Amino acid sequence: MGGGSYHGAERFEVPDSGNPGPATVSSRAGGKIPMMTLRSFVLGSWVEGSHRATLFNPSTEEPLAEAGTGGIDFAAAADHARRVGGPALRSMTFAERGEMLRALSRMIYAHRDELLALGIANVGNTRSDSKFDLDGATGTLSSYAELGISLGNRKFLLDGEGISLGRGAKLWGQHILTPRTGVAVHINAFNFPAWGMMEKAAVALLAGVPILSKPATSTALVAHRIMELIVESGLVPPGAFSFLAGSVGPLLDHLGPQDSLAFTGSSTTAALLRSHPAFVERAARINMEADSLNCALLGHDVEPGSETWNLFIGDVAREMTQKAGQKCTAVRRIYVPAGKLAATREALAERLGDVRVGNPAENEVTMGPLTTRDQHRDVREGVEKLLKDSRVVWGDPKKVSPIGVPEGKGFFQSPLLLECENPTPADSIHNLEVFGPVATLMPYDGRVASVAPLVAAGTGSLVSSIYSDDLEFVGTSVAALAPYHGRLVLGSNKIAGQSIPPGAVLPQLVHGGPGRAGGGEELGGMRGLQFYFQRTALQGAKVVIEKVFGSETPGAPPLPADNEGPAR
Numbered sequence: 001m002g003g004g005s006y007h008g009a010e011r012f013e014v015p016d017s018g019n020p021g022p023a024t025v026s027s028r029a030g031g032k033i034p035m036m037t038l039r040s041f042v043l044g045s046w047v048e049g050s051h052r053a054t055l056f057n058p059s060t061e062e063p064l065a066e067a068g069t070g071g072i073d074f075a076a077a078a079d080h081a082r083r084v085g086g087p088a089l090r091s092m093t094f095a096e097r098g099e100m101l102r103a104l105s106r107m108i109y110a111h112r113d114e115l116l117a118l119g120i121a122n123v124g125n126t127r128s129d130s131k132f133d134l135d136g137a138t139g140t141l142s143s144y145a146e147l148g149i150s151l152g153n154r155k156f157l158l159d160g161e162g163i164s165l166g167r168g169a170k171l172w173g174q175h176i177l178t179p180r181t182g183v184a185v186h187i188n189a190f191n192f193p194a195w196g197m198m199e200k201a202a203v204a205l206l207a208g209v210p211i212l213s214k215p216a217t218s219t220a221l222v223a224h225r226i227m228e229l230i231v232e233s234g235l236v237p238p239g240a241f242s243f244l245a246g247s248v249g250p251l252l253d254h255l256g257p258q259d260s261l262a263f264t265g266s267s268t269t270a271a272l273l274r275s276h277p278a279f280v281e282r283a284a285r286i287n288m289e290a291d292s293l294n295c296a297l298l299g300h301d302v303e304p305g306s307e308t309w310n311l312f313i314g315d316v317a318r319e320m321t322q323k324a325g326q327k328c329t330a331v332r333r334i335y336v337p338a339g340k341l342a343a344t345r346e347a348l349a350e351r352l353g354d355v356r357v358g359n360p361a362e363n364e365v366t367m368g369p370l371t372t373r374d375q376h377r378d379v380r381e382g383v384e385k386l387l388k389d390s391r392v393v394w395g396d397p398k399k400v401s402p403i404g405v406p407e408g409k410g411f412f413q414s415p416l417l418l419e420c421e422n423p424t425p426a427d428s429i430h431n432l433e434v435f436g437p438v439a440t441l442m443p444y445d446g447r448v449a450s451v452a453p454l455v456a457a458g459t460g461s462l463v464s465s466i467y468s469d470d471l472e473f474v475g476t477s478v479a480a481l482a483p484y485h486g487r488l489v490l491g492s493n494k495i496a497g498q499s500i501p502p503g504a505v506l507p508q509l510v511h512g513g514p515g516r517a518g519g520g521e522e523l524g525g526m527r528g529l530q531f532y533f534q535r536t537a538l539q540g541a542k543v544v545i546e547k548v549f550g551s552e553t554p555g556a557p558p559l560p561a562d563n564e565g566p567a568r
């Protein structure tokens with residue numbers, strides 16, 4: 001039996017699970033990773049499932065592991081999370097759950113090197129890409145830890161100030177937020193196995209909702225190892241964090257009205273899941289993070305060589321090639337005033353020329369392969385479609401000579417800059433996400449009114465960036481683009497040198513986007529928690545409501561110090 005502390009004081013016993021323990025851990029730290037079978041953690045135990053798929057190293061095509069969930073009792077797994085994990089989390093205050101997240105962040109960070117190596121081997125990440133994934137995970141945990149600690153010793157939250165409902169001050173209304181009592185299913189995409197899993201986990205656990213997390217099978221090695229570490233640490237109460245290594249099977253058939261699904265992946269899978277009876281008939285909640293045709297828009301005022309120009313070129317080149325362009329936030333469409341088209345092409349070509357494609361286990365490599373054979377095929381097919389409306393101005397769609405790779409092996413793709421001289425909203429460029437190191441450069445006449453319909457033709461994106469030092473252009477373009485975006489990055493000479501790249505998803509800001517991007521919202525500090533809460537309006541005597549629940553109305557009595565929340 002293992003055990004661990006969750007906020008420095010208590011220890012949860014971890015059930016005897018037969019988990020591999022330190023011997024397996026140390027044998028995998030660095031060096032070659034032995035072929036292994038990934039297990040799921042459900043009902044407080046590690047379980048080896050059948051119907052396994054194989055996970056590969058995308059640089060060498062060597063098999064690394066197998067994972068499958070055949071034979072798992074999904075109904076019992078969900079029920080265990082609801083019955084055991086839910087009450088355990090809800091018995092903790094926000095501050096205690098915040099401390100738990102802080103401890104998780106530190107614990108994962110302490111295993112950084114081992115996890116980075118797994119990301120290089122299984123995801124095809126360079127070390128820098130791998131850090132981006134892992135530090136995103138620990139950073140988000142840490143940010144939500146701070147939020148939880150700042151919320152203090154409460155078990156529910158007030159939603160805004162109370163409202164007087166009558167002529168006198170007696171009759172009162174107050175909205176409160178309480179954690180839903182179901183299980184949160186998290187389904188993640190292949191590209192961010194650490195960040196994707198822990199970003200969703202941070203929000204749900206802080207809200208007080210147990211999770212059943214499922215990474216994409218093809219890159220589950222990193223997430224699986226993190227799960228092993230979480231179980232070994234005992235930092236999370238029993239039943240609060242379960243894990244599926246492999247297909248989600250019939251799990252959604254067992255979701256009910258208090259349950260939820262947070263999904264990240266392709267719009268095709270999103271559309272399929274949306275129509276599931278769990279959501280259509282039983283009103284389980286669903287949040288979707290899907291495809292995105294993010295843009296970089298250069299203002300008419302930005303001259304080559306200026307600080308804002310350099311920021312624009314640096315951001316676009318990075319967003320095209322980081323993680324081989326396999327980021328939901330990567331720049332896919334680049335709009336520049338027609339007079340700057342040649343200069344942009346030249347500057348980007350120079351940056352792309354510095355990219356060294358190959359096996360990221362080699363130090364000199366700056367861009368790894370695509371993550372799976374299917375992904376490689378999809379990118380090549382997608383580029384063919386984009387080329388119906390564009391031409392290649394940098395890179396070779398079919399050829400690349402990767403560094404440090406056996407002849408003919410690996411799922412490599414050269415960075416590709418395409419150009420479309422006369423873009424129209426009907427073009428494939430505005431309708432097809434090619435999930436690789438590919439972006440299309442397009443001219444416009446410098447007026448927001450001309451470019452806005454092209455941006456809007458993407459039907460909704462996660463994040464786009466506007467580069468301009470002309471405040472009027474910034475204002476007009478934000479007004480035109482905001483309805484189609486979850487986040488807009490405003491690049492200007494005022495932040496050059498300290499700007500955060502558009503591709504970095506920040507826990508303090510909303511992540512999600514309308515339309516094609518899925519229509520979901522994750523993160524955004526408190527905003528992220530809303531998905532896991534029930535908002536309830538209380539209507540009654542002011543004195544009763546304020547005495548039992550406290551108040552945030554200026555001048556009213558403070559919140560009870562250790563409020564137990566509404567009776568359950």
Ligand code: NAP
Pocket residue numbers: 187188189190191192214215216217218246247248264265266267268269270272273288289290291292327328433435462512517518
């Ligand atoms: P995907 O094929 O849709 O898979 C995503 C996840 O869904 C995986 O865990 C997959 O499991 C699971 N899945 C597939 N079919 C399912 C089904 N019928 N029922 C339940 N689960 C199912 O997407 P992907 O190829 O992993 O990811 C790439 C896409 O994700 C891109 O389009 C990208 O834009 C998008 N993405 C969006 C965001 C965002 O925040 N908006 C972030 C990252 C990626 P298996 O692996 O076991 O098949």
